[in-house]
Amino acid sequence: MDSKQLYQEVILDHNKKPRNWGKLEGATHRSEGLNPLCGDHIWVALKLDGDRIGEIAFEGESCAICKASASMMTVAVKGKTVDAAERLVEGFRGMATGQLDSATEAKHLGRLTVFAGVKNLPMRVKCAILPWHTLHAALGREDTTTTEGAADPVGQAS
Amino acid sequence: MTATALRAAATRSTEFELERIRAEFPILRNVRPHGKPLVFLDNAASSQMPQPVIDRIVHYRTWEHANIHRGVHYLSQKATEAYEEARRKVQRFLNAREEREVVFTSNVTDSINLVMQGYGRPFIGAGDEIILTHLEHHANIVPWQMLCEEKGARLRVVPINGAGELVLDEYERLFNPRTKLVAFTHVSNALGTINPAKDMIATAHRHGVPVLVDGAQAVQHMPVDVQALDCDFYAFTGHKIYGPTGIGVLYGKAGLLEKMKPFRGGGDMILSVTFEKTTYNAIPHKFEAGTPPIAQAVGLGAALDYVSGIGLDRIGAHEHALLQYATELLGGIPGVRLLGTAKAKAAVLSFYVGDVHPHDVGTILDQEGVAVRTGHHCAQPLMQRLGVPATARASFAFYNTFEEVDALAAAVRKVRQLFA
Numbered sequence: 049m050d051s052k053q054l055y056q057e058v059i060l061d062h063n064k065k066p067r068n069w070g071k072l073e074g075a076t077h078r079s080e081g082l083n084p085l086c087g088d089h090i091w092v093a094l095k096l097d098g099d100r101i102g103e104i105a106f107e108g109e110s111c112a113i114c115k116a117s118a119s120m121m122t123v124a125v126k127g128k129t130v131d132a133a134e135r136l137v138e139g140f141r142g143m144a145t146g147q148l149d150s151a152t153e154a155k156h157l158g159r160l161t162v163f164a165g166v167k168n169l170p171m172r173v174k175c176a177i178l179p180w181h182t183l184h185a186a187l188g189r190e191d192t193t194t195t196e197g198a199a200d201p202v203g204q205a206s
Numbered sequence: 207m208t209a210t211a212l213r214a215a216a217t218r219s220t221e222f223e224l225e226r227i228r229a230e231f232p233i234l235r236n237v238r239p240h241g242k243p244l245v246f247l248d249n250a251a252s253s254q255m256p257q258p259v260i261d262r263i264v265h266y267r268t269w270e271h272a273n274i275h276r277g278v279h280y281l282s283q284k285a286t287e288a289y290e291e292a293r294r295k296v297q298r299f300l301n302a303r304e305e306r307e308v309v310f311t312s313n314v315t316d317s318i319n320l321v322m323q324g325y326g327r328p329f330i331g332a333g334d335e336i337i338l339t340h341l342e343h344h345a346n347i348v349p350w351q352m353l354c355e356e357k358g359a360r361l362r363v364v365p366i367n368g369a370g371e372l373v374l375d376e377y378e379r380l381f382n383p384r385t386k387l388v389a390f391t392h393v394s395n396a397l398g399t400i401n402p403a404k405d406m407i408a409t410a411h412r413h414g415v416p417v418l419v420d421g422a423q424a425v426q427h428m429p430v431d432v433q434a435l436d437c438d439f440y441a442f443t444g445h446k447i448y449g450p451t452g453i454g455v456l457y458g459k460a461g462l463l464e465k466m467k468p469f470r471g472g473g474d475m476i477l478s479v480t481f482e483k484t485t486y487n488a489i490p491h492k493f494e495a496g497t498p499p500i501a502q503a504v505g506l507g508a509a510l511d512y513v514s515g516i517g518l519d520r521i522g523a524h525e526h527a528l529l530q531y532a533t534e535l536l537g538g539i540p541g542v543r544l545l546g547t548a549k550a551k552a553a554v555l556s557f558y559v560g561d562v563h564p565h566d567v568g569t570i571l572d573q574e575g576v577a578v579r580t581g582h583h584c585a586q587p588l589m590q591r592l593g594v595p596a597t598a599r600a601s602f603a604f605y606n607t608f609e610e611v612d613a614l615a616a617a618v619r620k621v622r623q624l625f626a
Contacts, residue, residue, distance in 0.1 A: 051573045055566070055624055086565050087582055087595045109595055111563035112625070172569060 054165045054172075055112065058120075063112040068122035072105035080192045081108075081182030083174050088114045092122075092182040099129050106182075111175050113166065118179035120160055130187055136160075137180045143167070144176045174200075209534040212527070213608050222524050227516070228605050230256040242575025245610045250395055250423055250554055250601030251579050252445045255509070259449060262508035266501050273497055275474055289500050292507030293490075299510045300440065300457050301431040307463065309456040309490040310503050314422040315345040317441035317456035318389070320493060321418050322349040324466035325439075326387065332358035334386040337410075339364040339372055340591050341394040341401070344584040346420045350389065364390070366591065370397040370546035377406065381413040388417045392424035396583040396599065397546025398529075398554030400424075407437050416462065422446055426603070427525060427552040429518045432457050444502060448603075449509030453502035456493075463489040470495040521604040525553035528602045528611060535615045541622055545597055553602035556583075559618055562625045564598040570624060571598070574617040 072078075075093035082089050090108030094101050104126050106118045121140075125133040139157050142148035143164055150157070150164035166176045174195040185193035228234055233254045237244045246254065266288055272281035274289050296308045311317045326349075330336065336350050340363055347361075354360055362385075364377040372390075388410040392403050403419055410417045416438035424430060426447040432440050439462070444453040458466075468475055468486055472495035477485040486492040513521065532555050536542050541560040559567050568580035579599045582589045589595060600614055 051570045051620065051624060054569065054573075060625065085581070088565075089595075111565040113566065169569065172565070175565065 054169070056162045058159065058162050059112065059116040062116035062119040066106075066115055066119040068105045068119065068126070070105050070107055072103055075103075075105075077186040077189065079182050079186035079190055081178045081185070081194070082192065083110075083114070083178050083195045085196070086111065086171075086175065088175055088178050090114065090118055090179060090182060092118070092179060092186050094183075094186060096130070099131075101125050101128055101130070101133055104183075106179065110178070113163075113172055113175040114178050117163060117176045118182075120162075121179050121183060124158070124160060125183065133183065134187065137184045140180050141177055144173050209531060209538065212531050212534055222520065222604070224524075224605070224607060228607075230258065231605055232257060232260075234605065239575045239577070240573055242573075243613075245574075245576040245613045247600040247602060247606065247610065247614060248577045248579045249426075249603040249606075250446070250599065252451070253426065253448050253603050254605070255448055255450065255505075256512055258512055259505055259508045263450065263501050263505040266504045270504075271501070274500055275491070285500055288504045289498070292503040295507040295510050296455055296457075299425075299514065300455075301433050302457055303433065304460055306489050307457055307460050309458065309463070309493045310498055311441075311454040311456050311493075312452055312499065313443045313445075313454040314420060314441045315349075315454075317439075317443075317454050318345055318418065318420065319349050320456055320469045321389075321439050321441075321458075321466075322353050323469040324493065325416075325462065326350070326353045327356075328467050329465075330357055330359050330386045333384055334359040335362050335380075335382065335384045336360075337362045337364065337377070337380050337385060337388040337390075337415075339377075339390045339401070340366045340588055341370070341372065341391055341397065341399060342389075342585065342587070343391060343395050343420065343422070344586070345422075346389055346391060346418075347587065359386070363587075366399075366588075369548050370394065370399045370592075371548045372399075372401055372406075374402070374405070374409075378409055381410075381415065385413060385415050388415055389420070390417075391420040391422070392430070393421075393427065393552045393554075394546070394585075394588075395423045395554070396585045396588055396597065397548065397556055398423075398551040398601075399546060399548040400428075400550040400552055402550075403437070404435050407435055411436065423552060423554070426513065426521075427518070428522050438462055444506040444509065447506075447509055448512060449506040450499075450502045452499045453506045455506075458489075460489065463493070466493075468492045468495070472496045474498075516604065524604050525602050525606075528606055528608065529553040529555065531608055532600065532602070532611045532614065535611060536618060539615065539618055539622065542618060545592055545594070555600045555602075556597040557600070557618075558594060558597060559621045560625060562621055564596040566625070567598045567618075567621050570621045571614070571617045574613065574620065576614055576617045578614075 072093040078093035088110035094104040143154040146167035148154040270284040274286040418439040421442040440457040445451040475495040545556040564580040
């Protein structure tokens with residue numbers, strides 16, 4: 049795989065100009081995500097409006113894959129119901145770990161399929177998935193999450 | 207000197223038969239990551255093994271293996287001889303006074319934990335102090351923290367300057383009557399800084415304090431003489447000096463080792479056992495409970511023969527030329543920041559490319575066949591001091607070439623282009 053296939057324009061763009069970046073005043077749910085092996089560290093905060101995600105923001109320190117994944121995630125789930133967001137979490141996880149085929153089974157992920165390439169890079173799968181884990185944790189009212197131990201996406205996939 | 211001049215001068219001065227040496231490392235020709243030639247610059251994490259070391263391990267496994275120090279039979283004696291011969295090789299390699307000052311462990315972490323358990327727990331108590339440095343690997347921080355927590359002792363930390371060198375005036379000032387141990391790294395794994403070990407040990411001894419030196423990143427780059435250093439403990443590991451994983455060394459002065467409590471109880475570390483009382487074996491065996499990694503010890507012995515055959519002075523000279531060339535070349539790429547610019551450095555180069563996260567740098571370099579380490583290098587306090595979450599680190603071995611440094615620089619330029 050060429051670096052350009054992984055670092056596609058849209059990923060580089062979201063890395064450079066992350067959407068929904070920063071703090072969210074009056075958040076109803078928030079969680080902190082940590083990838084201790086590589087040091088990715090992000091916070092996701094959201095405001096539920098009924099059962100819909102009214103507002104969502106993230107911040108932190110991370111690699112381009114993680115930051116772009118978080119940025120595109122916030123765009124994808126804003127305005128969606130909690131159930132629909134959780135389905136995207138499941139879908140993204142399946143695609144990134146290579147359990148879902150990005151061309152057929154993960155079609156509903158739309159633009160998010162630019163991350164399909166990470167499945168060939170086991171060390172980077174966690175970078176892409178961390179924001180989604182953190183969103184899932186926030187919706188479940190867990191304060192922190194990690195990509196290690198029982199929550200290890202690569203460990204579970206194998 | 208410019209990069210080109212550096213390279214020309216180095217090529218002339220080194221009598222290194224680089225091609226012949228490289229041919230002895232099968233992995234360097236076998237592996238082509240992503241279809242590209244392997245450029246292995248992650249030697250500080252673990253180095254590759256030459257054929258003579260692999261052959262020695264295979265020979266042990268196919269001709270000499272049995273348990274050691276046990277049976278009276280032929281093979282047990284062969285295995286015991288091979289294992290104890292490896293100990294003598296370590297003794298000669300470090301210039302230790304006696305064989306019994308060499309304890310086999312499983313790695314440097316294990317060696318440091320042995321000193322913590324065997325020396326720290328009996329002799330360090332509430333209110334006592336242990337001096338470490340800001341350059342330490344977690345392996346030389348966490349065991350001491352665990353001891354401090356248990357005993358109510360505390361850590362004192364020698365600061366570093368902007369170049370990544372220890373501030374020695376501050377070191378001297380940290381000593382007081384409560385200081386019970388100094389533990390520091392000979393060479394920084396993240397920055398390559400070579401610490402002035404001999405002077406630091408002399409300072410500690412003026413205050414009557416024993417010293418543990420973490421030599422994980424030192425013994426493969428320079429000759430180390432524990433008697434000249436006068437260190438009390440010295441630790442290193444097999445797999446960073448072209449030997450196998452699973453074998454480490456703790457050198458300790460005999461008098462100190464004798465005073466120490468055994469760390470693990472079990473077979474081979476005893477003279478006699480009754481349910482009322484056990485009499486421990488003599489050093490070093492009292493620290494080697496259970497069946498040790500025999501083949502790995504034998505492999506380590508072969509690895510020490512191998513590097514001694516080439517000569518650590520020549521190895522150091524070639525690596526230094528590579529480091530100078532890489533420093534010049536990478537330093538000349540716009541946006542590249544080098545971390546750790548100490549005057550005395552081993553062949554380790556930590557760097558940052560613009561504001562690109564080191565993990566992205568590592569992935570892009572990998573796609574070009576260039577293996578570097580990215581991350582916090584198990585030195586989070588140091589990363590915090592440098593104000594970065596992680597770095598990319600190229601670390602050189604004597605089998606690396608100037609062309610490989612060129613490949614590194616080309617891959618780094620690719621990172622710049624992609625993230626422009």
